[in-house]
Amino acid sequence: MSSINDDEILFHQMVHSFSLDHLRKILDSIPNQSSNGNESSLRDRLIYLLTSSNLSLKSLAIQKMVDVHWLRTVEMRPLESLHVDLSNISDIAEHLLVPQNEALHFEHDLPFFKTICTLLSPLYCKSEVQIITLHKFFYIEKSTRDLIVRSWDNDTKAYKCGVILRLEQIGEKPFTDRLPFDFKVSVNGHKCLLPKSIPKSSEVSTSSTNNTIPCQSNIHIDLTEYLDLNTSSQNSLDVKWSNEISDFIVGVYVVQKLIWKNLLVNLKKRPFCVAEKTIERIKEFAESEIDLLISIQDPITKLRMKLPARGIGCTHLQCFDAIHFLQMNEQKPMWLCPLCKKRIKFKNMEIDEYFLKIIENPNLSEECENIVLSKDGTWTEKKINAVSNNLRTNNCESTNIGVIILSDSEDDDIIKNQNV
Secondary structure (H helix, E strand, O other): OOOOOHHHHHHHHHHHHOOHHHHHHHHHOOOOOOOOOOHHHHHHHHHHHHOOOOHHHHHHHHHHHHHHHHHHHHHHOOHHHHHOOOOOHHHHHHOOEEOOOOOOOOOOOOOOEEEEEEEEEEEEEOOOOOEEEEEEEEOOOHHHHHHHHHOEEOOOOEEOEEEEEEEEEEOOOOOOOEOOOOOEEEEOOEEOOOOOEEOOHHHOOOOOHHHOOOEEEOOOEEOHHHOOOOOOOOEEEEEEEEOOOOEEEEEEEEEEEOOHHHHHHHHHHOOOEOHHHHHHHHHHHOEOOEOEEEEOEOOOOOOEOOOEEEEOOOOOOOOEEHHHHHHHHHHOOOOEOOOOOOEOOHHHEEEEHHHHHHHOOOOOOOOOOEEEEOOOOOEEEOOOOOOOOOOOOOOOOOOOOOEEEOOOOOOHHHOOOOOO
């Protein structure tokens, strides 16, 4: 299974977080790059530089992006937070747990976890001082402790149920999904294992340490191994961070861990993107009478897709393979479209009925890698080495036609036939 480079994902996220002015500033600082155009075109231009085979150009683009990121971070920092009297910091920190009139909730779900109960309701922590400290106690009922203990899996050497700490950055985000700076967690006096900082400093060539990004990917933090599961004693939680400009929501939950097959069952129960809707999109993409050449290989695995899907917010015709996508995110929860790099919430994924029917068509030969879509929505198989003046492939110079990519994955037995 293919792996995702954490740094590449992070920099793509940063590109999509930059404003038009920031994008122009970055491109203006790179030789022979134009800053003319709208926000979308400038983002595409910068992403092209990030994927360039010219390593010096790619390194320069990353350097300029990081420079603008840190400049923006300084601009966002509240001036009053730089002059706070920290003599009574623990007292001040308690007041940072802002009471809310409405129940707090996390914007992003954790699809691979089913919440069983809440141990610490979400708290809103305002970063108005340089150091944030949170000291809380929570109890776990005997029935819940027994549930966790019984969930131990000898094969995986892990609990299928457990306790996790969640944090989520709120407000304006320099880039998405990170833990607070200088973040530390301990439970019952034991220091908890945290995700590694990203990106790797070796990936960013720079002489200044200020140009690294000392953040951590915002995934859950497993507290289970640090808990007292044998008695009814209370568990203590200590959370601390510093030098932070953003506010965060904090919560603790008992959860059941799910696997990709659980999510696949859920996904297949949802309404599909109906074939008629896809045909309308094909008509929008097609120009005059020129047909569209479609690759039916997954953009990551390069194998024929079995369950084509996309995010509801994706504007492209291309699909990725839902099975591989779920497997990949179970191992490394990025939840980014492999085609356009936009964030995809699991609840906003949908299977494309039109392309699924093509993939499952018994007349589609095993060696077929591409199909041709006509403007009326019909399709034909493109024979290997076939040449046509009315088609543009990935290697053509013509701009009369778009190139569409579909997806594939593993495990035939979990695909169900759907009628168009």
